Amino acid sequence: MSTDADAPQRPVEAPAWRDRKRYLWLWGLFAPTGLFTIGLPLIWALNELGWHRLAQVPFWLGPILVYLVIPLADIFFGPDGENPPDEVMEYLENDKYYRYLTYLYLPFQYASLIMACYLISADDLSWLGIDGGLHVVDEIGLAITVGTIGGIGINTAHELGHKKVDLERWLSRIALAQSFYGHFYIEHNRGHHVRVATPEDPASSRVGETFWAFWPRTVWGGLKSSWRLEKVRLERLGKKPWSPRNEVLSAWLMSVVLYAALVAVFGLGVLPYLVLQAVIGFSLLEAVNYLEHYGLVRQRTDTGRYERPAPVHSWNSDHIVTNIFLYHLQRHSDHHAYPTRRYQTLRSWDGAPNLPSGYASMILLAYFPPLWRKVMDKRVLAHYGGDITLANIHPGKRDRILARYGAEVKS
Numbered sequence: 001m002s003t004d005a006d007a008p009q010r011p012v013e014a015p016a017w018r019d020r021k022r023y024l025w026l027w028g029l030f031a032p033t034g035l036f037t038i039g040l041p042l043i044w045a046l047n048e049l050g051w052h053r054l055a056q057v058p059f060w061l062g063p064i065l066v067y068l069v070i071p072l073a074d075i076f077f078g079p080d081g082e083n084p085p086d087e088v089m090e091y092l093e094n095d096k097y098y099r100y101l102t103y104l105y106l107p108f109q110y111a112s113l114i115m116a117c118y119l120i121s122a123d124d125l126s127w128l129g130i131d132g133g134l135h136v137v138d139e140i141g142l143a144i145t146v147g148t149i150g151g152i153g154i155n156t157a158h159e160l161g162h163k164k165v166d167l168e169r170w171l172s173r174i175a176l177a178q179s180f181y182g183h184f185y186i187e188h189n190r191g192h193h194v195r196v197a198t199p200e201d202p203a204s205s206r207v208g209e210t211f212w213a214f215w216p217r218t219v220w221g222g223l224k225s226s227w228r229l230e231k232v233r234l235e236r237l238g239k240k241p242w243s244p245r246n247e248v249l250s251a252w253l254m255s256v257v258l259y260a261a262l263v264a265v266f267g268l269g270v271l272p273y274l275v276l277q278a279v280i281g282f283s284l285l286e287a288v289n290y291l292e293h294y295g296l297v298r299q300r301t302d303t304g305r306y307e308r309p310a311p312v313h314s315w316n317s318d319h320i321v322t323n324i325f326l327y328h329l330q331r332h333s334d335h336h337a338y339p340t341r342r343y344q345t346l347r348s349w350d351g352a353p354n355l356p357s358g359y360a361s362m363i364l365l366a367y368f369p370p371l372w373r374k375v376m377d378k379r380v381l382a383h384y385g386g387d388i389t390l391a392n393i394h395p396g397k398r399d400r401i402l403a404r405y406g407a408e409v410k411s
Contacts, residue, residue, distance in 0.1 A: 017088045019344065021080075025101050027324045031152045032108035034061055035115060035145065040128065047129025055129070059141035062148030066284070067364050073321040074358035080320040083347040098344040099168070102327070105156045106175055109149055113178055113277075114262070116146040120273055121266040143273040147280025150178040152325065154285040159327050161185045162339050173251055177258050179281035182251020183226035191225045193339055197298045197313035198306055199392060203286075207295040207380055207388070208397035210369040214290050215283065287363045291315060291355065292332050295380035297392035309336050311352040312383070318348045319358030330359050353383050381405065 030037075039058040046055035057064075084092050092098075119125065120139045123132060134142070153175045161172035169185075176182045188203070195201035202221025205214045230248045231241040239245055259274055296313045298306040311333035323330055327343035333352040334341065355362050356375060365372050384390040388405040402408065 017085055019084065019092065020082065021320075021324070021344075022097070024320075024324050025098065025327075025344070028101060028327065029104060029108060031062075031065065031325065032105055032112055032149050034065065035112045035149075036108075039145070040115075043130075044128050052129075056135070056138050056141070059134075059138045060145060062145030066148055066152075066360055070321055070325060071358065071361040071364060074319040074361055077321050078319065080318045080323050080348065084345055089345050093342055093345050095344070098342060102156055102159055102343075103171060105153060106171060109153045109156075109175065109178065112149050113146055116142050116273070116277075117262050117266040117270045120270050139273060140276070143276040144280050147179075147277035148284060150277060150281030151284030154179055154181060154184065154281060155288070155326050155329055157185065158188065158329070159343055161189060163342075164340065173254060176251065177254040178278070179285075180252070180255040180259075180278045181282040181285070182254060183223055183248045184282075184285070185251060186229055186247055187222045187226035189339075190229050191222070193309075193336065196309050196336060197293050197296045197392065199297070199395075201293075203289045204293040204296070204392065205290045206392045206394040207377060208394035208401050211287060211290045211366040211372070212369070213394075215286055218286050218289055219282070284363070287366055288326075288329070288359060290366050291359065291362045293392075294376055295391045295393075296353070296383070297390070299390065311337065311349045314352065315355050316348065316352045317355040317358050317362070322358035322360045326359060330355075353379070355379075 039061045042058045043055045046052070046058075119134060119142060122134075125133060157172040157175035160168040160175065163169065172185055173182055176184055192201060192203045195204075197204050199206075202218045202225060205211075205218075209217075226248050227241070230246050234241055234243055234246060237245070242249070244250065259271070262274060263271055292315055293313065294315060296315070298309065298313055301307055314332040314336055316332050317330040319330065328346040329335065329343075331346040331348050333349045334346045338346075356379075357365075365375060380391050381388055386405075387407070388401065389407050393401050
């Protein structure tokens with residue numbers, strides 16, 4: 001199966017099977033276009049009706065979508081449950097319609113960012129029915145909305161960054177520039193996919209580790225890891241790490257140029273909101289990282305090395321609505337088994353551990369540690385047949401957790 005645009009193409013007969021999600025994937029563009037298709041028209045209409053307080057709500061469209069609309073839609077529409085049959089995989093993989101949808105995310109993503117900077121910096125928004133400029137609370141809501149779009153854009157970057165096509169790898173870096181998280185491209189592909197579900201992986205969370213404790217560990221750990229990976233690669237080429245060929249530096253430079261251009265056009269006043277939206281964006285990504293491998297660990301073999309990554313080392317969910325918005329990221333076991341496989345061909349695995357709801361719902365749960373532990377710790381325990389010692393446990397809480405489940409605490 002080829003994902004390389006430069007690979008020799010041979011005619012592949014169109015199968016009789018039809019992808020029932022083919023046109024549903026268009027909904028993946030709802031997030032980056034929502035400001036223009038829903039937000040601004042609604043703000044204008046509500047102001048025209050004189051409902052000025054209510055007109056402030058659409059500035060918070062991003063968190064409303066992620067934390068309210070999608071979780072409720074997951075409950076209403078339920079599981080997905082359809083896998084493409086093996087005989088159509090090659091045809092489906094090479095159908096360029098699917099990849100063009102991911103390309104389209106980027107222009108809308110950046111149009112939303114530029115529009116947000118304009119709205120935040122404008123002194124006269126009478127065309128929206130607003131006297132003067134935005135209130136600070138509206139500006140914060142708008143920055144969070146744009147940050148949410150950038151966060152989902154990191155998932156788009158994730159999809160593109162795994163491919164062998166140079167154009168897609170460049171698009172991946174461009175998508176990451178908004179969130180100042182270009183080093184993710186290095187760390188995820190060459191770090192996380194090698195160390196997944198091991199104590200050494202900063203992107204694999206542990207039993208007893210709250211999202212709020214995981215956040216600084218994964219943000220700082222991912223940054224350090226990406227720099228180390230690039231340093232080693234460049235040393236093999238006889239280059240210094242402070243080199244134009246350092247892809248971490250070039251990714252950050254892309255963000256610096258983007259931010260500098262936006263500040264030059266819209267003024268220094270947009271800078272705090274650019275920082276806010278970046279933090280929101282990469283924090284949304286890290287929330288997804290938190291739930292994807294919580295407590296799961298690869299055991300060591302007799303040789304002392306970790307066993308190979310397997311479907312049992314990723315939490316999956318197959319709820320159709322979040323599937324559409326996150327390009328099948330929830331079929332995470334298949335993604336780790338076949339990292340270059342395109343989103344439309346990812347499959348749901350029987351026997352892989354499953355979350356009780358879609359990723360969007362579980363992200364919200366992760367923000368409240370007591371609720372998260374109540375829902376997830378028993379699932380980790382059940383996954384390991386009641387033996388909590390087989391789980392990936394937070395070192396600082398290991399003795400307490402082992403004692404809670406009646407496991408032997410070694411001195």
